[in-house]
Amino acid sequence: MASFRAAAVAGLGALSLPSFALAQALETVGAPEPRGTEHQFAATNIARDMQWLDHMILIIITAIVIFVTALLLYIIARYNRKANPVPATFTHNSPLEVAWTIVPILILVFIGSFSLPALFTQQEIPQADITIKVTGNQWYWSYEYPDVKVSEDETLKFDAFRIDGAMKIDDPAAGWGDDQPMAPAQVMNDVAVKKLAYYGYKKEDFLLATDNAVVIPVGKTIVMQITGADVIHGWVMPAFGVQQSAVPGRLGQLWFTAEREGVYFGQCTTLCGKDHAYMPITVKVVSQAAYDAWVAQASSTGNLRLASN
Structure with missing residues (x-):
């Protein structure tokens, strides 16, 4: 899985678009609001x-x-x-x-x-249009699309790490090289803002966004099979109204059908160690055509980025 992630990141340099133009022009629909007291938008x-x-x-x-x-x-x-x-x-x-x-x-x-x-x-879990396997790790999420083949023996797998100033970006197109500026993980500064922008996010998405996002088509039934690799985690997406504990050795399930395209953020909600508060979840809901293009691109090149809307 780690090797596939490395290949996926390395494959970013093959795109002709500049890094800042790679962002999926999706509206942020599900996200916490400062001093907010109401629920997030109900997308299911x-x-x-x-x-x-x-x-x-x-x-x-x-x-x-x-x-x-x-x-x-x-x-x-x-x-x-x-x-x-x-x-x-x-x-x-x-x-x-x-x-x-x-x-x-x-x-x-x-x-x-x-x-x-x-x-x-x-x-009551319905018949899935798309099944996604989710594994909670300290302190990131791993995803697998078991029905999407990248080779005869490999399915589409990737890890999703939070984006912060401490993240090292290996894409040569970024122009940072080995001596790229680094910053403390939980500190918002110009370095963190630039790295967020590289992945297509705003500074308001700091500690919410991940480098790789779960991509799903709008209007399809998604079933997630969730477990933990080390300790108990919690996969939660407030705008979808779903929550499932990721327990090592057990397989939990949840389902949803997202009704609106956009970017949705969640968090681990089960105390899982020192970085529990910094274990975000990012889901991008796109059109069926955009999803099919993403699957084809990820399967053939290992590039997990959404090039356009």
């Missing part, structure tokens, strides 16, 4: 169901909190020692006890009538 039916369910439950629990708070304030005002010096002597109230048993049951049944179908939709 799974994400839409999840977000609708979240909003519906928020309304219910807000109403419950308001009701209970109002009831507490009323009781404090009506039955404090000054307002009610002689307390009542009854020990129970059967209609009230029945009500506060039945009403929560009805609320839970109502929530379950929406949440269980959403859960079944996530967990």
Whole structure:
């Protein structure tokens, strides 16, 4: 796998376009926003169901909190020692006890009538148009397209590393050579910005973007088979509404159908060591024609870059 990645990076120099023009002109659709409090754009039916369910439950629990708070304030005002010096002597109230048993049951049944179908939709894996194998490593992701052959015995495989100032780019077309400027991995500076731009990203994508992205066609059913190579990781794409633990020795699955072209970012969400916070995921959703061209290019030359939209 490492040798294929090296070949893929080396193959970048064969392209005639300058490095900065190699970027896929895709809109960034799924990404965290500074001080954001809402969900990311829902790019799948799974994400839409999840977000609708979240909003519906928020309304219910807000109403419950308001009701209970109002009831507490009323009781404090009506039955404090000054307002009610002689307390009542009854020990129970059967209609009230029945009500506060039945009403929560009805609320839970109502929530379950929406949440269980959403859960079944996530967990019932459909027939895949494209299957992708995902392996979590400390601290990067490895991908394999088992149905895409690059040779008689090899399938399309690549690693995806975060882009930062410490990344060494071997493409001679970059013009940096062996003495290219380097910077600390988690520091945003001009070096990091230039390396992000080389891969077609903006500075706002720092610590979100990876050198190689998962490329999938819009509107197709994608099934991902996920495992871990060392410790437990978590493959999560918020805009798709999917999450799956990558457990060594076990194979987990998730599926989605992306409905909008663009760039989507995710992160590992399971504490996996010192660089857990710097283990991003990048998915690019493209047209079927662009995907077919990418597959042909990657299979024949090892070049994993998207040349144009």
